[in-house]
Ligand SMILES: C[C@@](CO)(OP(=O)(O)O)[C@H](O)COP(=O)(O)OP(=O)(O)OC[C@H]1O[C@@H](n2ccc(N)nc2=O)[C@H](O)[C@@H]1O
């Protein structure tokens with residue numbers, strides 16, 4: 233059996249770090265995850281060899297058992313027939329370490345693909361969370377308000393009549409290091425959530441900020457320059473996605489978005505894409 237899966241990227245619309253979880257030091261946050269129609273493609277050839285292999289067009293990601301695709305395979309394996317195997321190829325379009333959740337989305341796509349082949353129902357949500365804090369979002373995608381460590385999800389309805397311009401600089405940012413650089417202590421008081429009240433007032437871009445910008449922009453001045461360039465080019469809103477390195481601009485018209493692309497080329501790879509609703 234052959235199959236081709238799309239693993240879509242996300243951006244974070246607002247990202248507030250509220251504090252730390254005492255049990256493991258993970259950061260408590262609130263954000264809106266928005267899925268985009270920009271994706272990796274995962275091609276699989278399922279066989280009865282009991283063996284899984286992985287290859288990719290990108291050689292700068294691990295292709296061994298530490299790849300999130302093989303981690304997802306290993307997580308769901310106890311629920312699969314023992315002789316099931318697959319040759320997997322991932323055509324990476326989403327750069328790693330870009331704040332677009334590419335690896336997490338790949339992992340969720342694998343869990344969803346193998347679920348119907350399981351001999352009994354796997355606990356998909358907990359398997360997803362064991363692979364990464366962002367992975368549960370990608371099981372359903374669309375637009376979701378997230379709390380906890382990013383795993384407490386609630387679908388939300390926000391306007392989707394916009395085009396995003398993603399500017400992906402030629403460097404990655406380590407998520408773990410970015411969290412460390414925030415220097416939030418385990419004993420700091422946990423802040424209250426704000427996003428639900430923003431949404432009750434009616435969605436407006438001006439409400440949203442990404443707390444990582446405080447540490448990422450000083451460390452990577454190019455990120456600040458991209459944000460300014462997007463706003464100057466007419467973006468309604470611009471922000472860092474996740475812990476970076478991608479900066480996105482929101483444009484109310486496709487034409488306006490297209491006309492800014494040539495002005496931003498010097499900063500890195502540019503992709504224009506649309507938000508995806510729940511499917
Ligand atoms: C910052 C965000 C915002 O959406 O996205 P990215 O920029 O990575 O896309 C996420 O919180 C990233 O989630 P994800 O990339 O799945 O993180 P994980 O693999 O679970 O964790 C990587 C490391 O980040 C730290 N971490 C992660 C999530 C969290 N809520 N608190 C943390 O402190 C931990 O130190 C962990 O070892």
Ligand SMILES: Nc1ncnc2c1ncn2[C@@H]1O[C@H](COP(=O)(O)OP(=O)(O)O)[C@@H](O)[C@H]1O
Nearest residue numbers: 299300301328329330331332333334335336338
């Ligand atoms: N399938 C995968 N795709 C991308 N990166 C992966 C994958 N598996 C493991 N990784 C590792 O995970 C890290 C984070 O990648 P990714 O999830 O794409 O970025 P981010 O956390 O910034 O959204 C990368 O540094 C990469 O080495």
